[in-house]
Amino acid sequence: MNRKNAKILLIGGDLRQLTAADELKRLGYTVSVCGFGTYAGAEYKDGIHLPDGTDAVLLPVPVFRGEYMNLPFSEERVTPERLSGILRGHTRLVCGGMIPAELSGELEKSGAAVYDLCESDGFNIMNAVPTAEGAAAVAMDNMKITLAGCSAAVIGFGRVGKALCRLLSAMGAHVTAVSRSERDLAGSEACGYIPADHSALPGIAGEQDVIFNTVPHTVVTEEVLAAMKKDAPLIDLASRPGGVDTMVASRLGIRVISALSLPGKVAPVTAGKIIAKCLDKRLREAVL
Structure with missing residues (x-):
């Protein structure tokens, strides 16, 4: 698709969307924005409407x-x-x-192509870095000791888990990478982290000064929570419903910090440029 001929509408969202709008304009697209109310400095209309000839819509x-x-x-x-x-x-x-399946189906039936950023490898890989940096910032805000020299466990060794282990290790933490995958355990050990199978979590939880979870189903069970240090923050980065039994954690006095959408909170400009880059790539590949 020719950038000069494409019209894009951005509807709402946070500061990432405004950055994405600026970046898409810089790339040569005609961009309209709505859904930002009276946000200071935004000259955009609030009502949700589509200008005639809109080729693509970017949702939050x-x-x-x-x-x-x-x-x-x-x-x-x-x-x-x-x-x-x-x-x-x-x-x-x-x-x-995270476009709901029903909405996605209705749009596809009407002839629109649907591109879910959260299902894009490129988007998720690029977002892993601001997510990891945000997670480290959350930890520092909730610990009485430095990350340097602390013991930190990262549950899950996917995109975010790898980026977080790398960052924590560079900051001087003693990092334990927790996974069920033999390949991931070998990979984490090769990177210099302490590998630990999920089954070992109850045994190592009490040694950690901070625990990060990236797995989106319940892996931090009552057995794990009961073994944790009472002053060790438990930072859940996984999408809802998360990976922590929060009711048990509350009963045991364990601090669970749900840290979702960190790129938009800690690095909205970087995150907005990532959104624009992914949409630009999709549009250039599309024959619309």
């Missing part, structure tokens, strides 16, 4: 927070049904994060 990451669309700067309450009605038949590509 994630698209929804609970029942309504993720519009933190707007007072509008947009349901999935309303958003579907606005988009169906009026654009050829819809991009966003």
Whole structure:
């Protein structure tokens, strides 16, 4: 697709979207923005509407927070049904994060291509670095000791887990990488981390000054929580419902910090440029 001929509409979201808008304009696209209410410095209209000839729509990451669309700067309450009605038949590509399956299906039936950023390897790999940096910042805000010299366990050795282990190790932490995968355990050991199988978690939890979880299902069970130090923060980076038994953690007095969407909170400019880069690549590959 020729950038000069493509019209993109960005609907709501956080500061990442505004950065993405600026970056897409810089690349040569015609960009409109709505859904930012009276946000200071934003000259954008608040009402959700599609200009004629819109080729692509960029939705927030994630698209929804609970029942309504993720519009933190707007007072509008947009349901999935309303958003579907606005988009169906009026654009050829819809991009966003964690697009509900029902909405995605309705849009595809209307002839639109759907590109979910959260299912893109490129997006997730690039976001791993700001996520890891944000996680380290959360830890430092909630610890009474430095990360340098501390014992830190990272549960899960995927994209975020690897980036976080690398960062923590560079900061001087003694890093234990926890995984069920024999390949990941071998890889973590080759990188200089302490490898530990999931089954060993209850035995090593009490040695950790901070624990990070990246696995999106319950892996931090009552047995693990009971073994933890009471003053060791437990930082859950996994998407909802997370990987921690929060009811048990509350009963045992363990601090669980749910740290979601960190790129948008700690590095919105970097995260916005990542969104723009991924959408630009998708548009250039598309024949719209």
